[in-house]
Amino acid sequence: MTFEIQAQARAAQGTGASRRLRNSGKVPGIIYGGSKTPVAVEFDHNSMWYTLKDEAFHTALVKVIVDGSAEQVLLRSVQYHPFKQLILHIDFQRVDDNTSVELKVPLHFKNADVAPGVKLDGGTIGYILNEVVVRCAATKLPEFIEVDLSEVGAGNASVHLSDLKLPAGVELRSLVRGEDLAVATFNAKKGGD
Template structure:
């Protein structure tokens, strides 16, 4: 995904306010042993890009006044109640340095699994993203987890999933269950009421 940015000369609260009033969002690029660079980006373009999952978990190509570099989205500040991005941070990516990033988890196949089809159980995702470590070229947009063979009583844990080539779990992570498999809640009669006759 591409981001078009422009160098920003002025900083401070007043300058940032004027920038936002003109339809631009102030930001910064830092990292990769280079000086931090103040930038501005078109607010509306940025707002719609931020709605895309891949924008948050992919290496982005940033075009700064014609000079291209690879970056990661590192922080976004939103207005408390307006549809407004107040500030955005990007980190430069070094193609030769491994990075640690949180990546979304996509679940599929639950409806076809024995747990749902045969046992009528409910399968609910517990983990929505995991932290991985890899080289920038190997960073996946998401991790896919197939639930089609999930059975009653089975547990799929973080360390059970197959990761794409070149990707490994970030160190020091626990090994949580990725999904919850439970029976649907039965409606119980209110206290004092007799169960309805069959």
């Protein structure tokens, strides 16, 4: 999924300028990376707030149009106010086909209700990880990684990182370091009826 958002270049920088920008309903940000110089930009706060609510936006290629010029970027960082519903700053990194990135990708679990351990034995599934760090080309970044729990039960008590089916060109950062962590485990029913 590709997102397209509008931005305007901003000349004024610093704490006071950023505060005035936020008070006028805008969000300060920056676009950096690639062979171009970093560009200070501003976004409409409300539209950016609701765009950030979409889980796919955090791992998608984003087309930012800055004063008529398009940039292909990835979301790298968002700073929120500690208790107000307010975005303080947002960072984007320029990417192309040759850019390799490491990014957190959410896990989507399926078939937990039909797993033999749950359906036949009355146990439960315990979720240990809800996201993983992947390394790949920016243009091959998956929106999410699906975890199939249909085989989890007493004989197969857990799903590990090595059990995940990854798209071509995507590798898990934990497996690169040699750690095969559990993603989800089967918890047997305790006691009698």
